[in-house]
Amino acid sequence: MLQSNASFVDTRKVLVEQIDKKIEELDRSPYWDWEVNDESAYPPSFYCQFQMFAQLNPVPKEITQSDLLDYEKELADPQGISTVKPPPPLLSAELYSPNCQLLLSIDKEPGIKIEKYYRKAVAYAGMATAIAIIQIFALIHQMEFTPTPSSVSNVSYWTIAIQAVMDGYLCLLHLTTGVVIENVFIPFATAAFFTFILVSIFGMRYLLVVWRIQRPESIRPTVSEQQQQQQQQQQEESTDASENTLPTANIRRPPTTTTEEVNAILLLGLFLFYQSITRSAFIQNVILGTLGIFLYSFWVPQIVRNIWRGCRRPLSHTYILVMSITRLSIPLYFYGCPTNLIGHETSSWIWAIVAYVGLQVVILLLQDAFGPRLFVPSRYLPDTYDYHPILTTNIDEETVQQEIGQPKDCAICMLPVDVANHGHSGLNVLTRANYMMTPCHHLFHTECLERVSEK
Template sequence: MADRRGVLIPLLIIGWIFFGPQNAAQNASRLEQQRPSYDEVIADEERSLEVLRNSSYGDLNSRYGNILNLTGLEDDRGYAWGDLSKVQERAKERLQYALGDAGIRMLEGEHNAEAIPALYSNVTGHAHGKWTRSKLQESIHVPQLNLSQYTSVGPFGPLPPTTFSRNITGDEGDVRIRFYERTPYEQDAVTGEANITGMSVEMALQESGSGEETQLQLYGVYDMKLGQATLSTTSDKMAGIFMLPHFALSQYAFESARSLLNQSLAQTIRAQQAGWLMQRNPWPSNVEGSAPNAFDAPQCELIVYLQQLPPSGSRIAALSSDVLKFIEREMRFPTGAFLPSAPELRFSMLAFSPDCGYVLESKGEPDYVPIDGEHLSGPKVEVLQDNGRHHLMIFAATIGGQIILLMRQMREASTPSTRGRISFFTIAMLGLGDGYAAMAFLLISLFVGGLQVQLEAAAFLAFTSVLFFGMRFLLEIWTAHAPERAARARVEAEEERQRQERFDATLARLRAERLERLATTGDATTPASRDTATIPSQAEENNVDTTPAAPLPGTELAQLPLPVTAQRPIDTGATPIFMPSDQEGLVGLTATGLPTTTTGEPRGTSFGSIYTRFYLVLLATLFTSLNAASWPADIRRVFFTVLALGYLSCWVPQIIRNVQRNCRKALTLEFVVGQSALRLVPFVYFYAYKHNVLFAGRQLYSLALLALWVWVQVVVLASQELIGPRWFIRNDWAPPAYDYHPVLREDEEGNTLPLGLSEATTDCMPTSPLIERRISLSSPPARRESLAKEPKNKGKRLYDCAICFQDLEVPVIEAGGSSDATLVGGLARRNYKYMVTPCRHIFHSACLEGWMKYRLQCPICRETLPPL
């Protein structure tokens, strides 16, 4: 009986988890009790909203100190609120540089909009650029915070204090911002027009030195007249959205922001109370929108000022406010009117962290020259979607070109001989690239509604390339490679049999040596006799009767019926054949005992398993790429560069197969060059095109490296076709291969000079009336009586080609003559347009190459030919 005592340990552990005093459920409830309840959160939000309603501009830093009772403004926290006024003054300088003195007057409440440059009212879109440390950094007080106040209590006690996340320590880097417009609007009291609206942005700050990227989400208000946005993060340690109006740059801006927030915040709180919005923090700072984990490190808070800049460029700068409003309205609600190109969004950024004490600015004028940075710029969402449609159509046309080239290659490789030259892994790698693009487009179409039709169309073409053409071509290549795999399996089985025989021989020799040693020591009893001798003694010890039973009377062995008295079958070593009732699909056994199909291939390896592996590799690559999107920038860049190099190495397996089989013309030059150019199009788009949809920076050196690697493979493939498949390796690195273009020397060849059709008919193959008639028709009348042919030039011989029945003049070096330099190189010898088979028959090169596309047999003697 099996020992089951080992089950007790897991049972004890499970019982301790469920019934122990400090079980996981109690730990989870204790962690939940540390956080305020949902009703307490709503009550705190109502209290904060009431504080905002009753506050006045300047209460944040009044002469009596901070008189606002909001989370994050407590004196014991030590935040750098005293330096907020310096940041506000810097934001006013940015406003004055962008809009002039008219902007400052409008900030104070004047309504002279004619002096303001043309600005976008709706700024939904993207912007990206460079950030650097502000010149205010030296005058900003860096708070010395007690991290233990912000740590949570875990299941095993207080967590150790850690540094704040989102703490930017670098000096410069990249920044990306995506704008979202939120309603409702707040109308101006004088003009009655929409003046201010809610806004949220997704920001990504990446440091140039370490490559670390920080992503956060901010909420705030946007002044459509001034093009200015004031945003802040909101968390448990700072009620940023409730103190946002106090970050405004003027009394007028404070009143507008407070009026809008009173309305929007009250609406959000009512949604929470009614159960329509089940979030503890409706203004999360995480991009995913989820609440921070209790075990996460505390995060730095940010206050961001964004100032829209007028459109740049000589032609664009001349646009009036009315024209820009018309362009903006036509982009949002198109009517088909002819429009000039819409200018890009341009913003300057100023970010301040009151708890971590750093100030960041966007690089641009007037502090930096345009070559160093032009602040933040990017397209509006309507322009981005329009560009995305055009780019997807170009990519769909690229996939269509790949399908056409693949169909032409499939038509060219329509015989088993030509398919046998093609590498299975080359076509598989091309198919993996198309499948990767198709699945990526389908995933993106789930989140991008404006481009769903174009994305699905491109995905359909990519799937068509994989399913209907790529996989079919792979199946044909797999079938053409079946005899090669069967031969390789037979060789491996033979090697395994020989290895087993050597093992048996060694074992028998060791046994013989052991018996000989036993015999020399005087022990004449062999191990077998000793074993048999101990059997009766053991049986006697167990009281077993070992006396042989007497035969029954009248039942002798000779009188037993068949098949008892039949002779046992003798093992002849023949391979058994299992024949079903219908005698179809005969199945045999290889030397290793594996069942084989009629093609000789092991039954365990089928194209179905290859099909499954293909899609498993595709899904694994796709999921790894999705996971890599959240990796650090340097690791992510290395991963995608390696992935691109692996994808663009698709011609390497074909080069290796050409070397192994010593074959040429496996793939047409049109297919190789066309596929190489078309598959570089996505990399050119993302690495060299500035306005790509991912806003990826230019990486011309990386693109040059990828393009160089691809065209090196193309050049090697072309050289293998022209010079020879093995011109760049040593002769002993690959198995010997036959040369169809040998240098013919009369003294070395002797009586084995190649034979044409006439000589072959008389010397080495049976004659027939049809062949003799063809010879007589193809030969001149003067030579029909004799088969001997006289060459036109000295040093050459004349033969008949058995395929086209035309004369073939071949250079032959006479006995004692020196070889001409033009006959040495394989490329030069191919120019003579002749090929010699191993069976010593000679043909035109074009004739024999065309013949070998269909059969690897000699046209004269039907001898098997090595691949070309």
């Protein structure tokens, strides 16, 4: 580290003169004079040895030495007193390699003091802890929103599984950072602890509930109907003989395909992340971008399941909005904030991920409002009963009251049902979504009938 600015400038001038003189000699000499024909001229492992000449830029003149000492003391032992706010330290340096004849220059590169860096790390850990706590309460709200097996059967297993994989990655990342950097162990261990509670206690519990209820959907018959009939006949014929024998239970192990797929996805993601560390920046962006698109498609399985089963509002709107916002917070911090913790360069592609997740949320909300198969052409859908028929004005009084014999009141809450024609097609669609008519021609509020059917 050079003592003064003058010595730094003189050193740089000498190094630049030496490099320029060497370049001129190489330019004047013929090509064959310095061409190396012998492959053994250089050893197999050739390294460049660097010498570094660096200097920190001086602080502004208006900041005295006593102010700077108070600032340093407050950073080392915070007491809450107000001190000066000096600009970030600027480093100018020259890296010179005598054996490689290489010169690298750094001019006024901003830095950060280690105490402020640790404070920034603690602030990030606090943000991650708050996000994990908010997600815990959002998941508890979703579990209370689906208290019955019929409501849980409408929730996509892979939507919950992908979010559990994301939480597992974050827990591992925070715990590893806290173990490696001892000064920030407590805040990062706290963030890892709450993330572990989210994924292991609440996330995996809800995931197992969804898997257990939806498991019959993936079970396939292992024998044909003819073999089943033959077995039934043999059992009927051997009824007398079987009385003297102990019954044997046909134990069938539950399928483990889903669990194996989740573990495979988790290990594959860790492998790809490990491979991206030692690759170039382009390969890192490709691998991390692919993982980001996959992990942030966690609402897509729910959209597909809504279309497949024709179910409405399997997830709470609060859960959808809270999870979408909180899961975008950490990537937005690292890829959108120029002064992030790891010094990663900002990227405009992060806004594409935000728009992608926002599009998924909009589709889910539209499915809840206008039907789960809103975007699917009718020719690809089977003929099903329309629980939201169009009730015109002249039919409202006659059909609903006379032919059906029922008033325009909900058969559950006994309150009036609005079936009036508002003239505008968009308003009519919203009105039809508020009532339901069953095949027995009973009229209900949509919310009332859905609440009763889930019990």
